[in-house]
Amino acid sequence: MSSKLSGNLRKTLLRVLASLAAVLTVPGIGVCALYDPRRDSSVYFSVSDSEKRVALSFDDGPLEGKTDKILDVLEKYGVKATFFMVGSQARYCPETATRVVEAGHEIGNHTNNHKSLAGLSESELDEEIALAEEAIFDVCGYIPSLFRPPEGVCTEKISNAAKLRGYSIIMWSVDTLDWQGKSARVIADNVLANTKPGSVILMHDGIFAKSHTAEALDIIIPALIAEGYTFVTVGELIADRIGE
Numbered sequence: 103m104s105s106k107l108s109g110n111l112r113k114t115l116l117r118v119l120a121s122l123a124a125v126l127t128v129p130g131i132g133v134c135a136l137y138d139p140r141r142d143s144s145v146y147f148s149v150s151d152s153e154k155r156v157a158l159s160f161d162d163g164p165l166e167g168k169t170d171k172i173l174d175v176l177e178k179y180g181v182k183a184t185f186f187m188v189g190s191q192a193r194y195c196p197e198t199a200t201r202v203v204e205a206g207h208e209i210g211n212h213t214n215n216h217k218s219l220a221g222l223s224e225s226e227l228d229e230e231i232a233l234a235e236e237a238i239f240d241v242c243g244y245i246p247s248l249f250r251p252p253e254g255v256c257t258e259k260i261s262n263a264a265k266l267r268g269y270s271i272i273m274w275s276v277d278t279l280d281w282q283g284k285s286a287r288v289i290a291d292n293v294l295a296n297t298k299p300g301s302v303i304l305m306h307d308g309i310f311a312k313s314h315t316a317e318a319l320d321i322i323i324p325a326l327i328a329e330g331y332t333f334v335t336v337g338e339l340i341a342d343r344i345g346e
C-alpha cells in the first residue's frame with residue numbers, strides 16, 4: 103500500500119517536472135518568455151576568434167580633453183577603436199567628435215541623453231536612439247550601426263527598439279571599471295588578466311571625474327601586442343561572427 107502510494111507520488115512528481123521542463127523550453131510559453139540578452143543573436147558580448155583580435159570601446163563621450171588624451175594614445179600605437187557616443191555630448195563637443203571620426207575610429211550610438219532606458223515607452227526609446235543618430239550624423243557625417251544601451255541594461259524592449267533601427271547591440275566581456283577612478287595599473291592588470299581572443303573591452307572617455315583611462319591604455323596596448331593580440335573595431339570583430 104505504502105509502496106503503491108509512493109509510486110503514484112513519484113509519477114505525479116515526474117509529470118510535474120516534465121510539464122515544467124516543457125514550459126521552460128517551448129518558445130513563447132510561461133517562464134521562457136523571460137528575455138536573456140545572451141541568447142539574442144543581435145546582442146554581442148564577445149565573439150569566438152581564432153586570430154587573437156580584441157576591440158577597445160569607449161563610452162559616454164565625446165568629452166574635450168579626456169577623449170583627446172585617449173585619441174593621442176591610440177594614435178601612438180596605430181590602434182583603431184569604437185566610441186559609443188552620447189548624442190547630446192557630440193553636439194556639446196563637436197570638434198572632439200569630429201576628431202574621433204577623422205582619426206578613422208568607429209562610432210556607435212549610446213543614446214541621446216544617457217537616460218536609464220528600462221522605464222521608457224517604445225516611442226521614448228525610439229526617440230533616444232533616433233536623436234543620437236541624428237546628432238552623430240549632423241556633427242560627424244557618420245551613420246552608426248552599433249548600439250550600446252546605457253548602464254549595461256538590455257531588456258527585450260530595448261533590444262527590439264535598437265533592432266528596428268537596424269542596429270547590432272554591443273555589450274562587453276571585459277569591464278575596466280575605469281569610471282571608478284581606479285589607477286592605471288589596476289585598470290591595466292584587470293584587462294590583462296581577463297582579455298581573451300574576441301573580447302570587447304569597456305572603457306570610458308566621457309568621465310567628468312578624475313580618471314586614468316588614457317594612462318592605462320598606454321600600458322594595455324603594448325602589453326597585449328606583445329602577447330600577439332591585434333586591435334580591431336567592434337564592427338570588424340563581429341563581422342561574420344557568432345555572438346557568445
Ligand SMILES: [Zn+2]
Pocket residue numbers: 161162212216251252253
Ligand atoms: Zn554609458
